[in-house]
Amino acid sequence: MLCPASAEGLTDRVLAVLDAEPGAVHVVRLRGAAVDPPGDVVEADVARESVDELLGSLRALGCADRGGMVLETLDTVVSAAADRAEAAAPGEGVDAVVWDELLGRTGAQARLSVTFVVMLTIACLLGAIGVVTNSPVTVVGAMVLGPEFGPLAALAVAVVRRDGPLARSAALALAAGFAIALVVTALAAAVADGSALIPDDALTNLTGVEFVYQVGPFSLVIALLAGVAGMVALVAGEGSGVLVGVFISVTTVPAAGFAAVAAVLADWPRAAGSLVQLLVNVVGIVLAGVIVLLIVQGSRRRRSHGGTPRARPDGRSVVPDAPPPEVPGG
Known part of the structure; x- marks a missing residue:
């Protein structure tokens, strides 16, 4: 309305x-x-x-x-x-994008807040525990809990709309949020290692969770597909069910959590692999979001310049007006 x-x-x-x-x-x-x-x-x-x-x-x-x-x-x-x-x-x-609505929704999710940092930190801790205990179920739980898709989507919107303040807000939320989560997870891992809570085979018995630190040929493909699905869901105003599926598909939070643990245990190859996995997923999601939004924007402009008369429900013909001005920041 x-x-x-x-x-x-x-x-x-x-x-x-x-x-x-x-x-x-x-x-x-x-x-x-x-x-x-x-x-x-x-x-x-x-x-x-x-x-x-x-x-x-x-x-x-x-x-x-x-x-x-x-x-x-x-x-x-x-x-x-x-x-x-x-x-x-x-x-x-279902295919229409309302830019003001999208900007408002992603803008609200792009702010660095206590809630965002707490949820991201807990998700990283769960991801780290899931990897060192070789528990795929716990890793999936960390994926679902992670709130990082909001700032990633906001970053994609900011790129397309050339919205500098939104881009800075989203980048700050991601950078500061992951930095804090990594530090807390590393401290927790150090305490756990000093208390002999981390199993001796924690970094060798990883048969069910290798995907967290191993960057394979499909890592970027999965991130791109997840980014497309997530952005389409946001544009169409779909419920949270689609987004939960997106969260489960990408390896951002578990990779960050395990990178902290691997660094504490001086396993630098796996720590580096986890950080690369994190970077690949972040870049893939943002890139996919930008592509989706550019396609939607291009489709809207083609309709605006089509010149085909539109009929009102009462039968009168209406010629499309000139395309409206861009939303501020665009």
Whole structure:
């Protein structure tokens, strides 16, 4: 649902934009409902594939500066008019990207926070324990728990949108988060080694978890595929189920955890291999995310410049407007 709270003088132009959009229905005008800033509130149900272009048009009117725009996802809409609007909107909703939504979601996940550091540290500790005890189940648990995909996705978005602040925030979260997690894991490994808690064959009996430190021919392929799946899930607004599958596919957290343990035990080849595995997965995920977003962005621009008249649900023809301005930072 699109709710532009427009200052007085904007309402008529906002209504005109909504009237020209074939994917917008159920338009409601609440006169004088806005208090700060004062003005009208306009609500409309908008097909997902029309939201990004519509936001650009409303932003060009000054709605974001003089008022505000709020997006709310509707799970169920029972309406023949909404069905016609969905059919009239270009493309498929599941394939549409709403850049403001994506920037907001990844931006929130890209910040260095206590929660992020704690979760990443615990995941690294679990990954290290899983490797030294040769427990694939524990390693998988560490993969699921790791929160690193958020900043990686944010970094991909920042590259495509040329958003420097978002890129710096995501890079800081990844660098500082992994650095802290590695130090804590190394300290824990040193304490465990001094207490004889690490088995003598910890670095030789690794038959079930070699993938953590061995960079094979498919390491980059797996990271690329996981990055594509994760970014497609974010773009489409899919639930957490897909992302959990992505987490299980990539060897970032376990590799970081085992690198710390191997360094403490002076097994430098495995420590180096684990760090290379970590780097390959990070680069693969970000690269795949960038590729997906570039394809989505290119597809949107082709639709914008197609020049094919679009029909409103009421039968009127609407010629596509010029492409909306880029989101700030893009």
